[in-house]
Amino acid sequence: MADATLKQSPLHDRHVALGAKFAEFGGWTMPLEYSSGVVKEHTAVRSAVGIFDVSHLGKAMVSGPGAADFVNATLSNDLAKIAPGKAQYTLCCDAVTGGIIDDLIAYYQDDEHVLLVPNAANTAEVVRRLQAEAPDGVSVVNHHDDYAVLAVQGTRSDEVLQRVGLPTGHDYMSFVEASFDGPGVVVCRTGYTGERGYELIVANEGAPALWDALLAAGEEFGMLTCGLGSRDTLRTEMGYALHGQDITVDVNPVEAGLGWAVGWKKDTFWGRDALLAVKEAGPxxxxxxxxxxxxxxxxxxxxxxxxxxxxxxxxxxxxxxxxxxxxxxxxxxxxxxxxxxxxxxxxxxxxxxxxxxxxxxxxxxxxxx
Incomplete structure (x- = not known):
């Protein structure tokens, strides 16, 4: 029997029909694997293409005059180094200790709109901290339950998206705003598997039709539905850190080998003084x-x-x-x-x-x- 306290993806019924095994991830019940199993799902992504539902990931919009400047003054990486239409891996660090509260992706839409995608378990805390520091005119809205995220990952991912009329071929860590059957879709050249691929952010009501179309389009390329079990084996092969295991609030970016995601020359960001001291002394x-x-x-x-x-x-x-x-x-x-x-x-x-x-x-x- 499903745990009523856990949130469900807008695609939950689809996963049940596909025979998925479920597990708890950050307060959500999400597919761990399907009948094909982790080995075949992992192999499909490395050799062809797989599709994941990662709707448990957080979504938060920072908007208003100076929104991009505010994000740049709080999160670790230097948003000024990228242009609108680009995405950036960044860290939300504790202001005093420099420990990693969360790692997340910032999608720089324009100077007044930055979409943040934190980890599921940490979304509320990241939003709380940003809301507490936001200047007048800048809003931070938690959209965790409003949008789905679908990840199409693998060497054949472009062909799958092209079959459903979505844009492909843009640079790694960039995104394009499009639409599918009406609802808007943010097509992001990002992912957590190490393979070429895309993450698609779509409003909940548009997720089922997009999922169905992608499954149909992927058949000829050998696409498998993939659970978070294979997502974990894939990211571990890449050495991608997982918050709550490899990185926590007790681990700082220098220790984690994530100094490349810190804008060391910025005048301000949360944890700056503590991290500069660690960098100078050595971890x-x-x-x-x-x-x-x-x-x-x-x-x-x-x-x-x-x-x-x-x-x-x-x-x-x-x-x-x-x-x-x-x-x-x-x-x-x-x-x-x-x-x-x-x-x-x-x-x-x-x-x-x-x-x-x-x-x-x-x-x-x-x-x-």
Whole structure:
């Protein structure tokens, strides 16, 4: 029986009809996998195309005179480095500690309109903090329950969108405003799988027709419906951090290797002083990739050690890479450990050897034009 306290996507009935298995994500009940299973869904995205319902993601509009300047004065990245029609990965950091409250995408529509897409569990807090600091004339409206987000990901994603008349071919981290069967659709060249693809933001009432059309269009390209289980294995292969596991309010951008998403030359953003101090002193730990030298498969919470007697940290994300056929993971490793060192991971009482490495673990098509 469904948990009445959890929110549902406007496509929930479609997922039930497709035989999806559900799980809780950030207060929402969302498809974990379909009858095809995680392995086939993952492989479809890497080799052809898959479609995800990620409507649990937050949506918030910052609007009014000076809206873009306000976003730039609060969130970490430098919005002034991009033009309208572009998207930017950015961070909402704690003003005092610099810890990561959330990572999100900012869609810069114009100087008076910036659409933010935070993580589901953190949307209310991000909106609350922005509303508390918004100057007169700037509004921050939570549209979490008003819009669906569909992700079409994979090397054949362009063909699928073209079949339904939506624009394709724009640059990575850019977006185009279009329409489908009446309702407006924001077609974003973004995603969380590492493959070429698009995220489509559409009002709830327009989501079912768009979903149905995309499923029909994708048949000839081998498109599979994909759940958040394969989304997790895909993002882990790319070394993309997940808030609540790899990054939290207790982890700052320098530790997380996300200094590239900080506008260090800006005069102001939340957490600036704390982060400049960490950058100058150097972090005591860094988010590192780990790849198995044997058959071990790491899972979150497993202990990482330098030797049998020297514990270092715990795995934050871990899975079996379906592309590499090896276990891969991430952990916040003390910086005193050599970045290429071998470490042990306690897998059910057995110490398996892993090599520290840079991410991503696999090469993909995400930025191909």
């Amino acid at each position: 005591e730990r860094r988010l590192r990739g780990l790849i198995a030298t044997g058959r071990g498969i790491p899972r979150p919470g497993m202990r990482v050690s330098l030797t049998h007697d020297v514990a270092l940290c715990d795995i934050t994300s871990g899975t079996f890479s379906l592309t590499l056929k090896k276990g891969v993971g991430m952990a916040l490793v003390p910086t005193m450990v050599h970045p290429d060192a071998e470490v042990g991971v306690d897998i059910r009482g057995r110490r398996e050897i892993f090599q520290l490495t840079k991410v991503p673990f696999v090469e993909t098509s995400v930025k191909e034009s």
